[in-house]
Every structure is written in structure tokens, then in C-alpha cells.
Amino acid sequence: MENKDNSFGQLIDTSKDLDNKITSNIIKSAIQNFNQKIQLVYEKPNRSKIFVNNESLVEVALFLRNTYGLDHVESMSGTDFPAENEIEINYHLGSYINQDLHPYILNLATRVDRENAKSNSLINIFPSVEYFERETYEMLGVYFVGHPRNEPFLLPEDWADLPPLRKDFKLKGR
Amino acid sequence: MGSLTPDFRFGNFVGSIVWLVFVILALVTLLILPIIFFTLFYIPLPVVDGEVLTPYLFFSMMVDPSRTLPIVQFFIHTDLFRAAIFPGFGFAALIAAATIFVERKLLAKMQLRVGPLYAGKVEGIFQLLADGLKLLTKEIIVPSGADRPIFWLAPIMYVSTAAAVVALIPVASGWVVADVDVGLIAAFAILAFFPLIALLFSWASNSKFPFIGGLRALHQMIAFEIPFFLSALPVVIMSSSLNLSDIARSQNIFWNIFILPINAFVFFISSLAELERIPFDLPEAESEIVAGWLTETTGMMYGLIQLGSYLKLYALAGLFVVLFLGGWSGPQIFPPELIPGAHDSNLPLLQMIALDGLYNPVTVNGIFWFLIKIIIVILLMLIVRGINPRIRIDILLHTGWYKLIVLTFINLFVVLMLIYGGVIGPGGLISAR
Amino acid sequence: MSTLDDKINEINRLAIQITKDNDDDRLMNLSIGPQHPGSGHFRIVIKVDGDYIVYADPDIGYVHRGEEKMSEHRNFIQNIPHLERPVIHDSTNIIYSYSLAIEELIGINPPRRGQFVRAIAAELDRLVYTTYWLAIYGIFLGHSTMFMWPTGDRELIIDLLERMTGHRVTHAFSVPGGVRNDIPYNFKEKCLTQINYFEKRLKEYEDIFYNNPLLRQRTEGVGIMNKEDAIKLGVTGSVLRASGVPYDIRKVEPYDVYDEIDFKVQYMKSCDTFARAYVPYLDMKESCHIIRQLLDKMPDEGSVREKIVGNVKAQPGETYRRVESGRGALGYYIISDGSTKPYRLKISTGSFRNILALPFLLVGSKLGDMPAIYWALNYWPIEADR
Numbered sequence: 001m002e003n004k005d006n007s008f009g010q011l012i013d014t015s016k017d018l019d020n021k022i023t024s025n026i027i028k029s030a031i032q033n034f035n036q037k038i039q040l041v042y043e044k045p046n047r048s049k050i051f052v053n054n055e056s057l058v059e060v061a062l063f064l065r066n067t068y069g070l071d072h073v074e075s076m077s078g079t080d081f082p083a084e085n086e087i088e089i090n091y092h093l094g095s096y097i098n099q100d101l102h103p104y105i106l107n108l109a110t111r112v113d114r115e116n117a118k119s120n121s122l123i124n125i126f127p128s129v130e131y132f133e134r135e136t137y138e139m140l141g142v143y144f145v146g147h148p149r150n151e152p153f154l155l156p157e158d159w160a161d162l163p164p165l166r167k168d169f170k171l172k173g174r
Numbered sequence: 175m176g177s178l179t180p181d182f183r184f185g186n187f188v189g190s191i192v193w194l195v196f197v198i199l200a201l202v203t204l205l206i207l208p209i210i211f212f213t214l215f216y217i218p219l220p221v222v223d224g225e226v227l228t229p230y231l232f233f234s235m236m237v238d239p240s241r242t243l244p245i246v247q248f249f250i251h252t253d254l255f256r257a258a259i260f261p262g263f264g265f266a267a268l269i270a271a272a273t274i275f276v277e278r279k280l281l282a283k284m285q286l287r288v289g290p291l292y293a294g295k296v297e298g299i300f301q302l303l304a305d306g307l308k309l310l311t312k313e314i315i316v317p318s319g320a321d322r323p324i325f326w327l328a329p330i331m332y333v334s335t336a337a338a339v340v341a342l343i344p345v346a347s348g349w350v351v352a353d354v355d356v357g358l359i360a361a362f363a364i365l366a367f368f369p370l371i372a373l374l375f376s377w378a379s380n381s382k383f384p385f386i387g388g389l390r391a392l393h394q395m396i397a398f399e400i401p402f403f404l405s406a407l408p409v410v411i412m413s414s415s416l417n418l419s420d421i422a423r424s425q426n427i428f429w430n431i432f433i434l435p436i437n438a439f440v441f442f443i444s445s446l447a448e449l450e451r452i453p454f455d456l457p458e459a460e461s462e463i464v465a466g467w468l469t470e471t472t473g474m475m476y477g478l479i480q481l482g483s484y485l486k487l488y489a490l491a492g493l494f495v496v497l498f499l500g501g502w503s504g505p506q507i508f509p510p511e512l513i514p515g516a517h518d519s520n521l522p523l524l525q526m527i528a529l530d531g532l533y534n535p536v537t538v539n540g541i542f543w544f545l546i547k548i549i550i551v552i553l554l555m556l557i558v559r560g561i562n563p564r565i566r567i568d569i570l571l572h573t574g575w576y577k578l579i580v581l582t583f584i585n586l587f588v589v590l591m592l593i594y595g596g597v598i599g600p601g602g603l604i605s606a607r
Numbered sequence: 608m609s610t611l612d613d614k615i616n617e618i619n620r621l622a623i624q625i626t627k628d629n630d631d632d633r634l635m636n637l638s639i640g641p642q643h644p645g646s647g648h649f650r651i652v653i654k655v656d657g658d659y660i661v662y663a664d665p666d667i668g669y670v671h672r673g674e675e676k677m678s679e680h681r682n683f684i685q686n687i688p689h690l691e692r693p694v695i696h697d698s699t700n701i702i703y704s705y706s707l708a709i710e711e712l713i714g715i716n717p718p719r720r721g722q723f724v725r726a727i728a729a730e731l732d733r734l735v736y737t738t739y740w741l742a743i744y745g746i747f748l749g750h751s752t753m754f755m756w757p758t759g760d761r762e763l764i765i766d767l768l769e770r771m772t773g774h775r776v777t778h779a780f781s782v783p784g785g786v787r788n789d790i791p792y793n794f795k796e797k798c799l800t801q802i803n804y805f806e807k808r809l810k811e812y813e814d815i816f817y818n819n820p821l822l823r824q825r826t827e828g829v830g831i832m833n834k835e836d837a838i839k840l841g842v843t844g845s846v847l848r849a850s851g852v853p854y855d856i857r858k859v860e861p862y863d864v865y866d867e868i869d870f871k872v873q874y875m876k877s878c879d880t881f882a883r884a885y886v887p888y889l890d891m892k893e894s895c896h897i898i899r900q901l902l903d904k905m906p907d908e909g910s911v912r913e914k915i916v917g918n919v920k921a922q923p924g925e926t927y928r929r930v931e932s933g934r935g936a937l938g939y940y941i942i943s944d945g946s947t948k949p950y951r952l953k954i955s956t957g958s959f960r961n962i963l964a965l966p967f968l969l970v971g972s973k974l975g976d977m978p979a980i981y982w983a984l985n986y987w988p989i990e991a992d993r
Contacts, residue, residue: 075955128841564749
């Protein structure tokens with residue numbers, strides 16, 4: 001975890017005096033439950049980002065859903081970091097059930113190895129992640145274990161190039 | 175004068191017209207006149223005005239105004255004229271064309287648009303002609319794997335079947351192509367061919383969406399055929415005839431719609447379903463199954479099927495008028511003579527202008543009222559399209575099998591009660607005979 | 608666990624099985640799209656058993672343009688015109704959240720008048736989008752008058768936007784720091800006139816379309832997605848609100864001046880296709896209401912744009928900002944590495960999230976319900992593909 005501290009989110013000023021108590025409660029209790037596996041990256045009004053090991057991604061997600069009602073995925077994306085030879089996967093979790101958490105979005109981040117990109121799928125916890133994970137699979141080449149359909153989605157069926165959102169896929173003329 | 179080319183010369187223009195006139199004259203004298211004469215010599219000619227028509231007589235009659243009218247009168251009473259032009263195909267096709275144009279304009283007005291505007295300068299009246307020409311010049315694409323004979327035959331069958339129904343519709347007293355005693359049954363029997371053609375065509379075109387459309391057409395027809403027949407049954411009971419002309423004549427005291435309003439409604443709804451018009455255009459539902467059974471039609475094949483369906487629209491509207499609105503009956507508004515005193519004046523030109531001998535006030539009156547009624551019925555059918563969405567197939571089948579059939583029986587019992595009570599029917603209180 | 612999970616598992620099992628063996632003669636494969644009058648620019652692979660749909664798989668990506676990759680190669684201002692391509696009818700809203708995100712990254716605040724003008728443009732664009740959506744919904748159900756009326760009335764609002772921004776559909780109006788230019792002379796009066804007329808027309812839409820018994824027959828009780836399923840599937844916008852969750856980003860997380868505006872979140876509890884078709888209509892009414900308030904509260908004087916240099920550098924960091932577009936939440940996740948270009952830009956669109964519900968709703972319904980259910984999802988194919 002130590003060498004991952006230079007992710008860009010860390011550079012924002014993480015002021016701890018938050019107006020929203022519930023969100024800081026979420027972070028606190030999550031860190032208490034999974035003491036070493038979760039790391040807080042930043043905490044801003046209505047937004048916060050936590051970083052988890054890829055091994056404990058599923059249990060953290062399950063904990064967040066069952067305890068705080070973060071019941072759906074607003075967005076999910078992957079980012080290629082060739083310098084660190086890693087791909088970061090972000091799940092932006094939101095809540096419809098919990099009225100207090102309506103404006104809040106939790107960025108649940110994890111990182112996988114770039115060469116052998118493989119992550120656990122969250123499809124059994126959030127059904128809403130299905131298409132996002134399929135898109136990430138083909139755009140960044142991250143295989144999601146447990147996802148039933150790791151197959152082409154947006155790109156043409158005969159796409160045989162690199163996954164296009166990796167940084168070493170170059171656009172012509174740029 | 176934007177259409178004139180820059181090197182336009184008036185002299186050239188006149189010269190070309192003169193040249194055209196010369197060519198036409200040469201063609202007429204060298205080709206057309208001999209052909210006419212050959213034909214007239216070798217074909218046995220009929221007797222007109224008490225003497226056998228010879229070619230010389232024919233030409234002299236065409237020159238003498240007083241003798242032209244008997245020829246015209248003779249020709250409009252031939253079977254060919256009836257089938258091809260007046261109560262038959264030509265008249266129906268003209269009404270169909272007018273319907274298409276009116277539909278486009280009417281819908282456009284309802285939807286705050288302008289509709290056809292450019293072809294023909296005035297409100298786009300030649301739009302249909304332009305569309306027809308466009309369809310004629312389009313390539314006809316036959317899908318691979320299609321059953322070619324049926325695929326080619328189906329559009330022609332569609333038009334001819336529609337024309338066959340048209341032949342049974344009486345326009346005025348005695349003005350009907352086929353005056354058969356089982357007219358109503360014949361009409362229903364011919365109408366039952368349409369789903370068969372749709373199914374054959376959809377099968378022949380070897381494609382999925384037409385096939386679904388064909389099956390839907392079949393379901394729809396079967397569900398609506400029975401209320402369609404049943405709604406006409408009380409009419410037959412009341413007029414005790416299946417002959418469409420007799421049915422129309424029997425309503426000269428009161429129209430059937432006053433006694434059978436529910437049946438008229440059912441008949442109207444069922445004919446919309448038979449016509450596959452919105453809200454019953456499921457066989458052609460474009461957002462679900464592309465164009466239904468018409469998906470693989472191209473060019474004039476599509477044009478023919480469109481023509482057939484509008485002929486069918488005319489035929490069903492005519493059937494509605496004959497069964498429920500008293501056919502051609504209506505107050506006599508035409509004078510006995512077009513120009514008063516022309517018959518006694520012995521002035522050939524005046525007689526010709528007054529169409530003396532040809533003009534029959536009763537017939538013209540009948541045609542006039544029939545036209546008025548049929549236009550109203552067709553407009554009602556068109557307006558439905560502007561205000562309704564498409565119905566779903568299960569609701570459609572439910573409507574056909576459960577609701578409409580029950581509705582027809584209500585009025586049937588009313589009619590039977592009135593007949594046994596001696597109010598209407600043969601020997602009743604209010605009866606035509 | 609529940610029926611939803613069973614259904615999803617069943618759909619996925621069928622998807623794998625169908626790609627493997629295809630010899631079931633009972634079922635008919637239909638490919639609705641991508642060139643089909645009832646699909647738009649995408650394809651639904653459907654299997655029908657008679658008239659019933661037993662399997663549906665949305666195959667999106669026909670108009671995928673790689674907006675996210677393109678954004679990484681252009682600077683923050685250059686990104687504006689191409690990022691609004693996915694929804695040209697709703698272009699202010701799709702750029703709105705981008706502007707908010709970039710404003711946060713470079714640390715500026717638009718002037719107050721600019722915020723009002725931006726909100727007015729966004730609401731007008733919502734009307735443009737929703738009238739277009741309603742028109743297509745009309746023609747999908749075979750109601751041609753409902754296609755023509757909103758398409759005609761949409762022109763009036765487009766004319767307003769043309770006066771305001773200089774373009775008819777793709778405005779590129781909202782920029783980081785406010786809006787591109789001020790509103791023209793006597794815009795306020797013109798806008799009020801058009802909005803008053805449009806509200807009158809909205810009543811007529813209800814009379815001819817929503818109160819039509821045939822439409823009610825086709826949509827009521829069809830494609831039920833109850834509250835729990837809607838939350839699980841993570842749908843958004845009108846689809847979510849039609850399932851009884853009053854969730855509107857303008858209300859729950861007000862951006863710009865929306866916290867000063869008094870409006871109701873329109874939602875329905877019937878959870879069926881009719882509700883999904885009716886909630887956008889209610890939204891249009893509410894939008895007219897909002898525009899009136901915005902025009903009323905807008906300061907008369909002041910600048911509309913905080914000037915920034917064209918090649919502006921953002922602070923390193925990341926942000927996730929969202930707005931309520933015509934199709935639901937529209938979020939941008941932007942990671943910046945401190946240069947003039949975004950390091951990674953992810954657009955999370957309402958269409959992409961709503962289309963997930965399509966197989967769930969279609970399986971078990973009839974083929975004739977397909978257009979009604981599909982287009983009521985408030986789906987815009989190009990926005991889902993990006």
C-alpha cells in the first residue's frame with residue numbers, strides 16, 4: 001500500500017473537518033472492520049475515495065452495501081497507469097435507499113497488475129455493474145472473475161488490437 | 175422563367191412544335207387510320223340506333239353531333255365499360271387515388287403540417303402521379319431464396335381480388351358490374367382471400383419479418399371475419415335478400431343504421447381491421463416488424479399492393495354504405511333535364527350539350543348520393559388514423575373474439591324481436607314492400 | 608435470492624447457451640436493428656417463442672466513437688465540441704457536468720448571472736430532448752400525430768436556443784467558467800411567450816396521447832419494474848422515478864443555482880411502462896416552471912463568464928461531477944495529472960445505465976410490447992455508445 005500513495009487523488013488537500021457526519025462514519029467503520037485492507041485516499045464534501053486490496057474488494061463492497069445501503073453503481077471505470085505497471089479500477093457507489101446518502105458518492109478503488117489484469121467481479125453484489133465491467137474488460141483488458149460475459153461489447157466483433165483505453169494504444173496522428 | 179435554358183430561341187421552339195405536329199399527322203394517316211379501319215372491318219360491329227354500325231357510319235356519326243350520343247350511350251352500356259371504367263375498376267381507382275391524396279392532406283392538417291405541396295403547383299395535386307412514376311422506375315428486388323412465381327403473382331392477385339370486390343358494389347340502381355343474387359356472400363368470400371395472399375406472399379419472400387406479419391394478418395382476419403359476417407346478418411334478415419342492389423333498395427323508407435347502430439359500429443371496426451389500417455395495422459407495424467408482410471416489396475410491387483388496399487378501402491366503404499346507409503337513396507335534387515327544353519328544341523348542338531338521351535336524372539342522383547355517403551365513410555376511416563396509436567395483438571384478438579361478436583348478437587335479437595312483433599320485415603308496419 | 612437475480616442468471620445462461628448451440632427450431636431469432644425502424648442505432652437480439660420474447664440481448668456499440676480516448680488527446684477547452692456529440696439534442700446538459708468538473712479541477716467559480724444563463728439553457732435543452740423523445744415514442748406506438756406535434760413545437764424552443772447560443776442543436780454553450788456569450792436583447796420576453804405557448808400545447812399532448820384508451824391499454828401494467836428491482840439494476844432518471852424513487856440530482860445534489868429554485872421531483876408509483884412514458888412529460892411541465900423562476904431571479908447585470916486561458920492547466924487530482932440530464936444522472940469522472948489535458952475521462956450516462964434493464968423487462972413480454980418498453984427506457988443509443 002505504501003508505494004501506491006502517489007495516486008493523483010492524494011495530492012488534493014484532504015481536510016478532515018467534514019460537514020457530513022455519516023460519510024465520515026462510513027469511512028471510519030469500514031477502516032475499523034477491515035483494518036489494514038482499506039486506505040482512505042481523500043475525503044471531500046459528498047465525495048470520498050477509499051482504496052482496497054484487490055483480494056478484499058468483494059467483501060468490502062458487500063459490507064458497504066449491507067451496512068450503509070450503497071446499493072448501486074453510478075459509474076465504473078478503469079485507468080491505465082503504465083508508469084506503475086498497474087490498472088486502477090474505480091467503482092463509484094451511490095445510494096437510493098438511504099436518503100441521507102443521496103448526494104454522496106463513494107469511490108471504491110482497487111488496482112490490478114497490468115500484465116495479468118484480473119479482478120473479482122462485483123456483479124453478484126451490484127447487478128448494475130454488469131455492462132460497466134464488460135466495457136472495462138474490452139476497453140482495458142481487465143478480466144473479471146465471476147462475470148458471465150467477458151466478451152466484446154462496444155467495439156467491433158473483429159477487434160484484434162490492444163484494448164483501446166490503455167495508454168500504449170496510440171491514436172493515429174496524435 | 176428559371177426553367178428555360180440560356181440558349182433558348184423562340185424560332186427553334188416553334189419549329190419543333192411544327193415538326194411534332196407533322197410527325198403526328200404522318201403517323202395518324204399512315205398507321206392509325208388504317209389500323210382503325212382494319213379493326214372496324216374485321217370485327218363484327220353492333221347495331222346502334224336500328225342500323226348496323228359500319229366504319230363509314232361510325233365516322234359520320236362522330237362528325238354529326240346528334241348521332242354521337244347514341245354511340246356513347248351504346249358504349250357505356252357494354253360490359254367492358256362497366257367492368258373497366260364506370261362502376262368498376264377505373265372509377266374505384268380514381269376514388270382510391272383521391273383517397274390517398276385527401277388522406278395525406280387531411281393528416282397533414284391534423285398534424286399542423288402542409289403535406290404534399292410542390293408537384294402540380296397547386297397544393298401538390300400531382301404528388302400521387304409523381305409517386306407512381308417514381309415507383310414505376312424503381313428496380314424490383316427479389317430476395318434470394320424467394321419463391322419466385324408466388325412472389326411475382328401476389329401483388330397482381332391482391333389488386334385483382336380487390337377489384338373483384340369492387341365489381342359487386344352497386345353505385346346506383348342497375349349500375350353494378352356483377353348483379354348476382356348472392357352478392358353479399360360473394361363479397362365476404364372474396365374478402366377472405368386477402369389473408370391468404372398476405373400469408374403466401376410473406377412465405378414466398380423468405381424472410382422473418384414478413385413471415386411474422388403474414389401470421390399476424392391471418393390471426394387478425396380470422397378474429398374479425400366472424401363479427402364482420404355477423405354484423406351483416408340482421409341486414410339480410412331485414413331485407414330478405416343477399417343481392418346488394420336489393421338490400422340497398424329495401425332501405426328506401428329508413429336506413430338500416432337507425433335500427434342497427436351497434437352492428438354498423440361493429441362493421442366499421444371490423445372493416446378497419448380488414449383493411450389493416452391504424453389502429454389495426456399490426457401486420458405492417460413498422461416499429462416492431464419493419465413493414466410486416468410488405469417488407470420485401472419494392473418498386474411497383476409495393477405500388478400495386480397500395481393500390482389494392484385503397485381499392486379495398488373503397489369497396490368496404492361502399493359495402494358499408496349499401497348495407498347501412500341506404501345505398502344510393504336520397505332526395506331527388508337533379509332536374510329532369512340538364513337544360514330545360516332541350517329535348518323538344520330540335521337543335522342538335524343544344525341537345526348534345528344537354529346530353530339528351532344520355533342524362534338520366536335518377537341515376538345521376540343515385541351516383542351523387544352514393545358518392546356523398548362514401549366520402550363521409552372514407553373520411554371517418556381516415557380520421558381514425560390521426561388520433562390513435564397501434565393496438566397490441568392480444569388486445570386485438572380479445573376485442574375480436576369476445577367483445578365484437580357479443581355486440582353483434584345484441585342487435586340481432588332486437589331485429590328478430592321487431593320482426594316477430596310485426597313491426598318491420600315482410601308485411602310489417604314499416605316495410606318497403 | 609429474488610426473482611430479479613434468477614432472471615438475470617437465466618438471461619446470462621441463455622446468452623451463453625445460445626451462442627453455443629442454435630438448433631432449437633421452436634424459437635425464432637430476430638435481430639431488431641441496427642437498421643430497423645424500431646431500434647435506432649443499435650441492435651437487440653431477440654428470441655421469440657410464438658409472440659413471447661424468451662431472450663433479449665442489447666448489442667450496443669454501433670455508433671461507438673471513442674469519446675473517452677479522444678478526450679485524452681485534446682485540452683480542456685477543445686474537448687467541449689466533441690463531447691456534446693453523443694446527445695446533440697441535449698448538448699447543454701452533457702457539457703454542463705463536464706464544465707462543473709473542470710471548474711472544480713481548475714478552481715474557478717462562474718459568475719452568478721452565468722450560472723443562471725447556463726441553467727436556462729440546460730432546461731430548454733431538456734425540453735428539446737424530451738419533445739424529440741416523445742415524438743419518437745408516438746411513432747413507435749403508431750401514433751403519427753404525436754410524432755408531428757412535438758417535432759413541430761420543438762422548433763420553437765430550438766429557435767429560442769438559436770437566439771441564445773447561435774446554434775440550433777449543438778450549442779457548445781456551457782464552458783468551464785460560465786457560458787460562452789450573454790443572452791440577446793429582449794430574450795426574456797420571447798422566452799416567456801414561447802414557454803407559455805408550450806405549456807398550452809402540453810395539455811393538448813395529454814389529451815390526444817396520454818388519455819387515449821388504446822395507449823393506456825398498451826402501456827399500463829406492461830413491463831413492471833418494481834422499486835427494489837429498479838434500485839438493484841441501478842437505473843436512473845425518469846425510469847427510476849417511474850418506479851417510485853424520488854431521486855433527482857437537481858434536488859438531491861443541487862448544482863449552480865438549483866438550490867434557489869422551487870420545484871417538485873416528479874415521480875410515479877405504478878412502476879409500469881405508462882409511468883415511464885409519463886414521467887418525462889411531467890418533467891417537461893416542471894421544466895417550464897423552473898425556466899420561469901430562473902428568468903425571474905436572474906440578475907439583470909453582470910458578467911456571464913469567468914475568463915480562463917485557452918490552454919489552462921488543471922490541478923492534479925480527480926473529480927466526479929454529475930447533473931440531471933434528460934435521461935437521468937450524467938456524470939463525468941475526470942482524472943487530471945496537472946497537464947492541459949485530462950489523464951482519463953469517463954462519461955457515465957443515463958442511457959448506458961438504463962439499457963441494463965431492457966433484457967429484464969423484455970423477457971416474458973410480447974413482441975408487440977417491444978417498442979413501447981424499449982423507448983420508454985428513455986434511451987439514446989449514441990449516448991450509451993459514446
